[in-house]
Amino acid sequence: MGRRNLDPEDIVRFEEDGPKVVLLDQRRLPGEEVELECRTVDELVAAIRELAVRGAPAIGVAAAYGLALAAARGDDVDAAAAALAASRPTAVNLTWALAEMRDDLSPAHARRLHREEVERCRAMAAHAADLFGPGTRALTHCNAGGLATGGYGSAVGALRAAWERGVLDHVWVDETRPLLQGSRLTAWELEAVGIPHAVIVDSAAASLMAAGEVDCIVTGADRIAANGDTANKIGTYSLAVLASHHELPFYVVAPTSTIDLETPTGAEIPIEERSGAELTTRFAARNPAFDVTPAALITAIVTEQGVREPVAL
Numbered sequence: 215m216g217r218r219n220l221d222p223e224d225i226v227r228f229e230e231d232g233p234k235v236v237l238l239d240q241r242r243l244p245g246e247e248v249e250l251e252c253r254t255v256d257e258l259v260a261a262i263r264e265l266a267v268r269g270a271p272a273i274g275v276a277a278a279y280g281l282a283l284a285a286a287r288g289d290d291v292d293a294a295a296a297a298l299a300a301s302r303p304t305a306v307n308l309t310w311a312l313a314e315m316r317d318d319l320s321p322a323h324a325r326r327l328h329r330e331e332v333e334r335c336r337a338m339a340a341h342a343a344d345l346f347g348p349g350t351r352a353l354t355h356c357n358a359g360g361l362a363t364g365g366y367g368s369a370v371g372a373l374r375a376a377w378e379r380g381v382l383d384h385v386w387v388d389e390t391r392p393l394l395q396g397s398r399l400t401a402w403e404l405e406a407v408g409i410p411h412a413v414i415v416d417s418a419a420a421s422l423m424a425a426g427e428v429d430c431i432v433t434g435a436d437r438i439a440a441n442g443d444t445a446n447k448i449g450t451y452s453l454a455v456l457a458s459h460h461e462l463p464f465y466v467v468a469p470t471s472t473i474d475l476e477t478p479t480g481a482e483i484p485i486e487e488r489s490g491a492e493l494t495t496r497f498a499a500r501n502p503a504f505d506v507t508p509a510a511l512i513t514a515i516v517t518e519q520g521v522r523e524p525v526a527l
């Protein structure tokens with residue numbers, strides 16, 4: 215059973231005693247709840263690369279704590295920022311958080327960024343829940359829950375808010391190949407808060423939509439370009455195409471820290487290529503970790519500021 219009270223500091227926190235950044239190791243979930251202590255920036259960079267902490271806003275929060283760690287240790291802060299920024303390329307929250315930290319490297323500042331990110335989640339979840347009609351059966355991909363945001367969640371936050379309002383009936387959870395963020399993490403979080411759900415293989419989404427068993431698709435985002443094109447976990451784009459074909463609304467729920475006005479369109483978003491060994495160690499493999507959903511396929515982008523149709527942000 216997932217934990218009912220997963221507080222933001224259970225997911226990622228800074229401890230002066232050490233000093234260290236402490237993470238709930240998401241690679242071990244749902245089987246084991248184990249903390250990982252990062253006492254150097256290199257250890258934290260490895261933890262981010264290996265997805266011990268993952269999800270765009272949570273990576274940003276971890277990086278903010280990483281800069282506080284570098285400063286507390288007396289490390290070269292510029293080198294630390296460069297290493298953290300290079301750890302994963304697609305989530306813009308990472309560079310956003312590092313930039314936010316530049317003028318104040320204190321743990322208190324990093325904690326404030328963390329707290330504000332969770333507050334943004336709660337606000338956007340309330341806006342997103344307004345879009346749900348009674349009895350909604352939603353489908354989500356990857357994990358955009360508290361684990362991915364440092365608390366409460368973006369897309370999963372929207373599902374939580376809709377559930378609390380009594381308008382959510384059921385959630386289809388894409389298992390999310392190849393690292394199973396859906397079947398390991400989203401299902402664990404939904405179970406913890408008592409939301410009815412079922413894990414499906416990613417390729418089952420189409421037939422469930424055709425059968426009329428899906429009312430809307432709700433995902434998070436790793437980077438939203440200025441024209442509204444949105445990068446998220448590989449497989450999101452195909453869901454958006456399917457949603458369009460079946461005339462279902464496709465909602466993206468993400469904080470404004472995920473919006474990158476410096477990137478004009480999705481074509482300029484860097485897409486992380488991960489090791490083919492995550493798919494197979496025997497054969498050649500290609501493993502893009504994200505894809506881009508064109509703005510035209512997105513019904514609405516929901517941030518803490520409200521609901522927008524993504525014509526241009």
Ligand code: MRU
Nearest residue numbers: 268269270356358362434435447
């Ligand atoms: O590779 P991951 O697990 O970091 O990918 C995460 C996602 O794609 C999430 O959907 C995205 O970061 C939004 S999290 C609120």
